[in-house]
Amino acid sequence: MKISSKDKTFDKGATMQKLLVVPALGLLLAGCNPADGTVTGVxxxxxxxxxxxxxxxxxxQCVLSDPENPYANDTVDDVTKWTLSSAASNARDKFYVWSTALAADPSGENQYNVALSLHELYDDNANAAAHSQAKLAYKSALDNFFSGTTGSAGEFVADSDFSFADWSSGSTLNGAYDGDADFPTVFQVQPGWGWGAETSALAMSGFEAGFASKYENLVFxxxxxxxxxxxxxxxGAVNGTDGELSLATATYGTAIPGATGWTQFVIPMSTWGGVTASTEFAIMGGWSNGGTFFRSDIGFTGNTTSGNMVKDSADGFASIYYPQTAGLASVTYVRDLVGAxxxxPDGMDNLYDDAAAAETALTGWGFSYDTATNTLTAD
Structure with missing residues (x-):
């Protein structure tokens, strides 16, 4: 079967030779791709x-010709890629899922997850090939998909693990608001009078008890x-009036550079003194305060039960998103995830010697990452 790219045609039936390591001689025997003449892998x-x-x-497109790619003949699209990735038993298979998705649809989300799977493979096995290719994939996410977003990876799925609600406040909720100048899609909350005074409230209800107890921070x-x-x-939390706390922006918030009026909140879950009984939570403007406000990138970080790789759906940033055709409530720029x-890379091996070396590499690529705000910018 022939699979065409914009400048090459690859023969899926062609036989590829892999490099062989001969320890006694220290020799590498390389084969060539009969389709494009390139030397095969490391x-x-x-x-x-x-x-x-x-x-x-x-x-x-060459992943579609790789005889070791178990997904080469499968339909890997925006729906099936998440199911296939979740079902993959190892990072190597995840790499094939996302590389196949990327070949079909070059996007920031797909490129980022290729890089993430390679990073995970390197972390698991100190794999030299994965180590170098992960760097290339992260760089490609910045060079080719700088404005790319993702909102589908996360631990909590709306209308399955939980539901958005207004807690009878009468607030009007719009998870597909696209009128903000800084972020492509955000969650708009307009106040209502259901509590006897004009109040804005966005609640997320119906989780399993203790859903948030394994995380270190609530972020949004x-x-x-x-x-x-x-x-x-x-x-049901230990602290506050039935778990309700009023938290100062000056203490927990940081203005987001380059964005008008947006604040990044990072609130330690320890603030509530224990949330093992909680099955829901809400972010509110305060009773009778009125006001229409907007939210994005709601979730938790710092999984205390395992590693904390950003956007590893099993471990790191557990995003709460809005899976409707109209849009997502939580849209994250992949560039910020690349920087993190x-x-x-909490809980994972750094691809560089240390954070300083990684920052130097980013500078060489023409980018900077701010660890205080978790944002990456082009220099």
């Missing part, structure tokens, strides 16, 4: 090798708070 300690030098990078972006405080309630995984 041998590794677990059998993973690169089928071609740019496999999994931008719009390269917010714009348009009517006062200098945000009110957050985890019913290169500079401060």
């Amino acid at each position: 041998a590794s300690n677990d059998g993973f090798s690169l089928y071609c030098p740019n496999v999994g990078i931008n719009d390269n 972006k917010i714009k348009g708070l009517p006062t200098d405080n945000v009110v957050i309630k985890f019913p 995984n290169l500079v401060e």
Whole structure:
């Protein structure tokens, strides 16, 4: 079967030779791709090798010809890629899922997840091929998909794990608001009078008890708070009035550079003194304060039960998103995730010697990452 790219045609039936390591002689025997003449991959300690030098990078198609790709003949699209990735038993298979998705649809989300799977493969096996290719894939996400977003990876799925609600406040909720100048899609909350006074409230209800107890921080972006405080309630929590606390922006918030009126909140879950009984929570403007405000990137970080790789749906940033055709409530720029995984990859091996070396590499690529706001910018 012939699979055409914009400048090459690959023969899926062609036989590829892999590099062999001959320990006694220290020799590498390289084969050539009969379709494009490139030397095949780098041998590794677990059998993973690169089928071609740019496999999994931008719009390269060679992964579709790799005989070791179990998904080459499958439909890997915006729906099936998440199911296949979740079902994959190892990072190598995840790489093939996302590289196949990328070949079909070059996007920031797909490129980022190729890089993430390679990073995970390197972390699992100190794989030399994955190590170098992960760097290329992260760089490609910045060079080719700088404005790319993702909102589908996360631990909590709306209308399955939980539901958005107004807690009878009468607030009007719009999870597909696209009128903000800084973020492509955000959650708009307009006040209602259901509690006897004009109040804005966005609740997330129906989780399993203790759903938030394994995380270190509640994080979100917010714009348009009517006062200098945000009110957050985890019913059943130890601290506060039935888990309700008014938290100062000056203490927990940081203005987001380059964005108008947006604040990044990072609130330690320890603030509530224990949330093992909580099955829901709400972010509010405060009773009778009125005000229309906006939220994005709501979720939790710092999984205390396992590693904390950013956007690893099993471990790191557990995003709460809105899976409706109209849009997502939580949209994250992949560039910010790239910066985090290169500079401060909690729970995972750094691809560079240390954070300083990663920052130097980013500077060489023409970018900077701010660890205080978790944002990456072009220099």
